[in-house]
Amino acid sequence: xxxxxxxxxxxxxxxxxxxxxxxxxxxxxxxxxxxxxxxxxxxxxxxxxxxxxxxxxxxxxxxxxxxxxxxxxxxxxxxxxxxxxxxxxxxxxxxxxxxxxxxxxxxxxxxxxxxxxxxxxxxxxxxxxxxxxxxxxxxxxxxxxxxxxxxxxxxxxxxxxxxxxxxxxxxxxxxxxxxxxxxxxxxxxxxxxxxxxxxxxxxxxxxxxxxxxxxxxxxxxxxxxxxxxxxxxxxxxxxxxxxxxxxxxxxxxxxxxxxxxxxxxxxxxxxxxxxxxxxxxxxxxxxxxxxxxxxxxxxxxxxxxxxxxxxxxxxxxxxxxxxxxxxxxxxxxxxxxxxxxxxxxxxxxxxxxxxxxxxxxxxxxxxxxxxxxxxxxxxxxxxxxxxxxxxxxxxxxxxxxxxxxxxxxxxxxxxxxxxxxxxxxxxxxxxxxxxxxxxxxxxxxxxxxxxxxxxxxxxxxxxxxxxxxxxxxxxxxxxxxxxxxxxxxxxxxxxxxxxxxx
Numbered sequence: 137x138x139x140x141x142x143x144x145x146x147x148x149x150x151x152x153x154x155x156x157x158x159x160x161x162x163x164x165x166x167x168x169x170x171x172x173x174x175x176x177x178x179x180x181x182x183x184x185x186x187x188x189x190x191x192x193x194x195x196x197x198x199x200x201x202x203x204x205x206x207x208x209x210x211x212x213x214x215x216x217x218x219x220x221x222x223x224x225x226x227x228x229x230x231x232x233x234x235x236x237x238x239x240x241x242x243x244x245x246x247x248x249x250x251x252x253x254x255x256x257x258x259x260x261x262x263x264x265x266x267x268x269x270x271x272x273x274x275x276x277x278x279x280x281x282x283x284x285x286x287x288x289x290x291x292x293x294x295x296x297x298x299x300x301x302x303x304x305x306x307x308x309x310x311x312x313x314x315x316x317x318x319x320x321x322x323x324x325x326x327x328x329x330x331x332x333x334x335x336x337x338x339x340x341x342x343x344x345x346x347x348x349x350x351x352x353x354x355x356x357x358x359x360x361x362x363x364x365x366x367x368x369x370x371x372x373x374x375x376x377x378x379x380x381x382x383x384x385x386x387x388x389x390x391x392x393x394x395x396x397x398x399x400x401x402x403x404x405x406x407x408x409x410x411x412x413x414x415x416x417x418x419x420x421x422x423x424x425x426x427x428x429x430x431x432x433x434x435x436x437x438x439x440x441x442x443x444x445x446x447x448x449x450x451x452x453x454x455x456x457x458x459x460x461x462x463x464x465x466x467x468x469x470x471x472x473x474x475x476x477x478x479x480x481x482x483x484x485x486x487x488x489x490x491x492x493x494x495x496x497x498x499x500x501x502x503x504x505x506x507x508x509x510x511x512x513x514x515x516x517x518x519x520x521x522x523x524x525x526x527x528x529x530x531x532x533x534x535x536x537x538x539x540x541x542x543x544x545x546x547x548x549x550x551x552x553x554x555x556x557x558x559x560x561x562x563x564x565x566x567x568x569x570x571x572x573x574x575x576x577x578x579x580x581x582x583x584x585x586x587x588x589x590x591x592x593x594x595x596x597x598x599x600x601x602x603x604x605x606x607x608x609x610x611x612x613x614x615x616x617x618x619x620x621x622x623x624x625x626x627x628x629x630x631x632x633x634x635x636x637x638x
Contacts, residue, residue: 137200137245137246137248137249137265137306138265138268139298139301139302139305140200140203140204140241140245140299140302140306141241141242141245141246142298143204143207143208143211143238143295143298143299143302144180144207144238144241144242146279146294146295146298147176147211147234147238147295150279150280150283150291150294151172151173151176151231151280151291153280153281153284153291153410153424153425153428154280154283154284154288154291155169155172155173155407155410155411156411156414156415157284157288158172158227158288161219161288162217162219162223162224162227163223164223164224164227165224168224168228170340170407170531170532170535171224171228171340172224172227172228172231173231173407173531174336174340174528174531174532174535175228175229175231175232175235176231176232176234176235176238177235177403177524177527177528177531178232178235178332178333178336178524178528179231179232179233179234179235179236179238179239180235180238180239180242180520180524180527180528181332181336181521181523181524181525181527181528182235182239182328182329182332182333183235183236183239183240183325183329184239184242184243184517184520184521184524185324185325185328185377185378185517185518185521186239186240186325186328186329186377186517187199187203187239187240187241187242187243187244187517188243188244188247188515188516188517188518188520189320189321189325189377189378189517190240190244190320191240191243191244191247191516191517192247192315192318193315193318193320194315195313195315196244196245196247196248196251196311196313197244197248197306197311197313198313199240199241199244200240200241200244200245200248200306201303201306201307202240203237203238203239203240203241203242203244204237204241204299204302204303204306205237205299205303206233206234206236206237206240207234207237207238207241207295207299208237208295208296208299209237210230210231210233210234210236210237211234211292211293211295211296211299212292212293212296213226213230213233214227214230214231214234214292215289215290215291215292215293216289217230217289239520242516242520243516243517243520246265246504246516246520247516248311249261249262249265250262250504250516251312252312255505256447257447258501258505260443260444260446260447261443262443262497262500262501263439263440263442263443263444263446263497263498263501264440264443265497266439266496266497266500279291279294279425280425281420281422281423281424281425281426282422282425285422318375319375320377321370321373321375321376321377323369323373324366324369324370324373324376324377324378325377327362327363327365327366327369328363328366328377328378328521330359330362331359331360331361331362331363331365331366332359332363332525332528333359334355334356334358334359334362335355335356335358335359335360335363335529336359336525336528336529336532337355337359338351338352338353338354338355338356338357338358338359339356339529339532339533339536340531340532340535340536341355342532342536367380378517378518382506382515382518385506386625386626386627387451387502387506387626387627387629388502388503388506390622390623390625390626390627391451391455391499391500391502391503391506391519391626392499392503392518392519392522393619393622394455394459394495394499394619394622394623394626395496395499395500395503395519395522395523395526396522396523396525396526396619397526397615397616397618397619397622398458398459398462398492398495398496398499398526398615398616398619399522399523399524399526399527399530400526400527400529400530400533400611400612400615401462401466401488401492401530401612401615401616402492402496402527403527403530403531404527404530404531404534404612405431405488405609405612406428407531408534408538408605408608408609409424409427409428409431409485410424410427410428412473412601412602412605413427413428413478415598415601416473416476416598416599416601416602416605417476417477417478417598418598419478423478427478427481427482427485428485430482430485430486430489431485431486431488431489432489433486433489434465434485434486434487434488434489434490434491434493435489435490435492435493436493437490437493438458438461438489438490438491438492438493438494439493439494439496439497441454441493441494442454442457442458442493442494442495442496442497442498443497443498443501445457445494445498446497446498446501446502449630450502450628450629450630451498451499451501451502451626451630452623452626452627452628454494454495454498454499455494455495455498455499455619455623455626456620456623456624457494457495458490458491458492458493458494458495458496458498459491459495459616459617459619459620459622459623460491460616460620461487461490461491461494462488462490462491462492462494462495462613462616462619463491463613463614463616463617463619463620464487464491464613465484465485465486465487465488465489465490465491465613466484466488466491466609466610466612466613466616467609467610467613468484468487469481469484469485469487469488469609470605470606470608470609470610470612470613471606472484473602473603473605473606473609474599474602474603474606476598476599476602488612491616495619495623500519500523503515503518503519504516504519530612530615533611534608534611534612537604537607537608537611538604538605538607538608541603541604541607542564542567542600542601542604543561543564543565544564545564545600545601545603545604546563546564546567546597546600546601547560547561547563547564548560548600549596549597549600550563550564567597
C-alpha cells in the first residue's frame, strides 16, 4: 500500500519543481501551469468520496489495483504531451485522470491499512504510514530536480516502475476482502464533482477574470449552491455516497475542520516555495528541491511524535501542537523571504513542516476511527475529499494573491524606471504570468524601452516576487492559526474500541 500511495504523494511535489521548465518548453500561461497542478488536486477532491464508496462496494484490493493502473497510464500520457496549441489541454486533461486514479487508489489502500491494525496500534501505524509517505514525498523534489535536467517528461514516466512494484506486491499480498452489498449513489457523485469543480474554477480564474467579474462569482456561488443541493439529496437518499450522520460526532467534525485549514497550506506550499526559490533566489531545480527537503525533514520527525501522542493521549494535544508550531513556522518563514537567502530560511521551513507532521496523522486517524459501521473506505473518502478540496482552494486563492500582488509590485518598479503606467502594467502582467521570471538567465530579449527596463530591473523584480510570496505565506500562517482555534473545540475523547461491523 505504501508503494501505491507514494506515487500520489510524489506527484504532488515533483510537478512543482518542474513547473518553470514545463511552462517554458510548452509555452503555458501561469494560470495554465497552475491548472496543471490544480487539475490533479481538484480531481482528487471531486472523486475521493466516490473512490471510498467504490472501495466499500467492490473490495479494497480490486479498486486499489484499478486506480493504480489508471494512474500510471495517465502518467505515461502526461509525459507524452505534444508541443503546440494542444499541449495545455492535453496536460490538464491527463493530470485530471491521474487525480481520478489516485482518488480510487488512495482510500482503498488506506482502508486496507486501517483494517489490518487494531485501534490501540492504529495511531502509530498510521503515523508510520504517513511519515514514510512523507519521506517518499521528499524524494519527489529531489528526483524532480535531477530528472528535469534531463527532461521534465521523465517526472511522469518515473511512476511506471513504482506502479509495477505496487501491483506485484498487491497481487502477492494476502489482503482480506470485504464488500458491502449496496447500490452506488451516481447522482451524489455527479453533484459533488460538479459543485467542487465549479467553486474551485471560480477561485482559480479570479486572477484572470477579476473579483468583480460576474463569471467569477457565478462559478463560486453556483458551485457552493450545488454542494448544498448535494447535502440535501444525501440526507434524503437511503444509500448515500456520504453518510453525513458521522458529522454528529463533534470530534469527527473538528478533525475535518483542522484538516481543511491545514491543507490550505500543505500541498500548495510545494508549488509556491518551488517557484519562489527558482525566481527570487535564482535557484536551479535541484537547489529548489533541497530547499523543500528541509520541510520534509521537519515533517518526518514530527509525524512520529504525533502518532505516539495520539496513541497515549488522543488527537487533541497533537493537533494543538501541530497547528501552533505550523502557524509560527509559516509566519517566520514569510518574514525571512525578503532576505533572499536560502540559508537563513531553512529553520523556519523545517518548523513549518514539523507543524504539519504533528497534526496530519492524528487528525486523519482520529476521524477514521470514528467511522460508522466500520466503513473505512467511505470515511477515508470524506477526510481525503476535505483535504484535497482544501488544497485545490488553497492553490487557487493563493495563486490569485500571488499574481495580483506581484503584478502591482513589478508595475511600481517599472514605473520607477521611467515606463508609462500603461506599459508598466502590461509588462508586469506578462512577467507575473510567466512565473519563470528567472532574470539571470531568462531575461527578455530586444532593445525597446520595456525590454531595457525589465533587463535593468532583474534584482528589483526578484524582490517584488519575494514580497508577493510573503503575502501567500502569511496567508498559510493564518490558515494554521484558524486550525488551532478549531482544535480547541475538540472534546479530547479517544476511540478505544473497534466500531461494530454493520
